[in-house]
Amino acid sequence: MKLTESQLADYDRDGYIVLPSLLSDDEVKKMKDELRRIQKIDTDHLVREKNGGVAKTIYKVHEKASPTASDVFHAAIRSPRLLEPAKQLLNDLELYVYHTKCNLKTAIDGSVWQWHQDFGTWHLDGVKNPDMTTALILLDEPTEMGGCLYFIPGSHKLGSLDPEFDETTGYRFYVVPKPTMLEILSTHPKAIPIIGKPGTVVFFDANIVHASGHNLSGEDRWQAYVVYNQVKNKPQQVQNPRADYVRSTNYIPLETTTDEILS
């Protein structure tokens, strides 16, 4: 699958593009079945809600050598539907997957992710260049009440902002500091809710400023993230690197396979 010139221009201007119906209902169902199976596995590749509750984040579903391996995700991330647009957006044929992350934001419990740029963390992982793109796969139909993601259009053009470590929410990670964030919110277009039917895929830039709220609704909000990086942009050595399931060390260039995601 190839993106058009106008889609490439939209991505460059806004920092993201939305591709409705990229995956079929059957493919989405199979992915959710896989995640339900993996949720039960006892491994450090998934993060549970407090007190050993349900798994809310699952990593590394795309590699064969992983306790959380899934054939369906393995095929999807190499399929022309995902890999070809990623190659176009990064203008590079040699890509690998930096990580896959499935965020299963459960009804009522699923909580807030503060405003951040993903590259804030990845830069500290030793990655030099923000030329990375993420394919977000909507597995449910996210809503504003249900804790959908929000993007600030054009905010990727700000480049990398100095992040600060935030421990105030259920997710402890690097966020955009509050004074910078207030300035961004007052000078940029309104944040856009990322809502759409299951099977929609959204590609977004590593520097786009984004966040999501608490899931106040009665519906789960499951979505998967596939982060593509250029092989030539693999991270440099850092002290105490994060685990392989968030900072992959498999730099073998991905081969595009068939569009057959279900075997």
Ligand code: SIN
């Ligand atoms: C993220 O931005 O990394 C995750 C946010 C979400 O899934 O709501």
Ligand code: MN
């Ligand atoms: Mn993020």
